[in-house]
Amino acid sequence: MAPLNIQCEYKVDKEAEKNLINIEARKNILLIAKEAMNNIAKYSQATEAKIELKVINEELYLEITDNGKGFNNENKRSGNGLQNMKQRSEAVGGKLFIKSEKQAGTSIVFLIALAKIND
Numbered sequence: 001m002a003p004l005n006i007q008c009e010y011k012v013d014k015e016a017e018k019n020l021i022n023i024e025a026r027k028n029i030l031l032i033a034k035e036a037m038n039n040i041a042k043y044s045q046a047t048e049a050k051i052e053l054k055v056i057n058e059e060l061y062l063e064i065t066d067n068g069k070g071f072n073n074e075n076k077r078s079g080n081g082l083q084n085m086k087q088r089s090e091a092v093g094g095k096l097f098i099k100s101e102k103q104a105g106t107s108i109v110f111l112i113a114l115a116k117i118n119d
Helices: 014-019 023-044 080-091
Strands: 007-012 048-056 059-066 095-100 106-113
Touching (some): 014 048, 023 059, 080 095
Parallel strands (some): 007 048
Antiparallel strands (some): 095 106
């Protein structure tokens, strides 16, 4: 397999990491990020990807973006990867938002109240 040459930037806030105690939530959030990165590698044709994990207003905020080819949300059938991410976010009581446009990349945002992950 040829290298993909995707420049990745990771920003993980220490406060976010400190609050992510619940094992089930931690596992599901990791798998959401893994699925998003897998989709970037397989489909996006991106040259850049960013992952940011931080705390905003008592919520854990995970954002994964790329500068790839994107897709039209209205015409795209949700594949297993997108469905799995949605199911994982719902399983831990979080919210998942997917925004993508043709030739403008994709952004995936996951939000969950800190109270649900730090027990």
